Amino acid sequence: MKYQRVKPAVIALIQKYRPPRIAMTLVVVAALLQLLVPLDPLPSVPLAAALVGSLGFAIMLRAWWLFRIEGTAICPTARTTTLITRDVYALTRNPMYLGMVMMLSAIALLAGALTFYAAAISYFLLLNIVFCPYEEQKLRATFNEYDAYASRVRRWI
Numbered sequence: 001m002k003y004q005r006v007k008p009a010v011i012a013l014i015q016k017y018r019p020p021r022i023a024m025t026l027v028v029v030a031a032l033l034q035l036l037v038p039l040d041p042l043p044s045v046p047l048a049a050a051l052v053g054s055l056g057f058a059i060m061l062r063a064w065w066l067f068r069i070e071g072t073a074i075c076p077t078a079r080t081t082t083l084i085t086r087d088v089y090a091l092t093r094n095p096m097y098l099g100m101v102m103m104l105s106a107i108a109l110l111a112g113a114l115t116f117y118a119a120a121i122s123y124f125l126l127l128n129i130v131f132c133p134y135e136e137q138k139l140r141a142t143f144n145e146y147d148a149y150a151s152r153v154r155r156w157i
Helices: 008-016 019-036 046-070 095-111 114-142 146-152
Strands: none
Touching: 019 095, 019 114, 046 095, 095 114, 114 146
């Protein structure tokens, strides 16, 4: 499978801003926009929000714990020492990111505001277009078995 080299400007963006900080910033911006320009609310779905948010948090926490057990860095720009392919990583190559997208989606379901849905979608797109390709390129360069892993496990779900 061919892949393009990640541009230096993208690497600089990744080094400066970490995904959790970006997620928090998007939630704050969504809240401010909703306060400044209130749009007609969508239905709030608290039960779905609780389920999606809890599952997302559990997935993210499990992935984080596996990194901790293996002693490998969580930061996208740090040196990766272990390719984890078991547990939640057998279901998705990006369980931490998936968990965070699910938690942002849960906030949108609870708030019932378009600004929060836009934040969740924006976050997903940023991860998919910027962060994932950077990390995949790095993993391909580090681990010979990454291509085989990527061919059998989807990026998301």
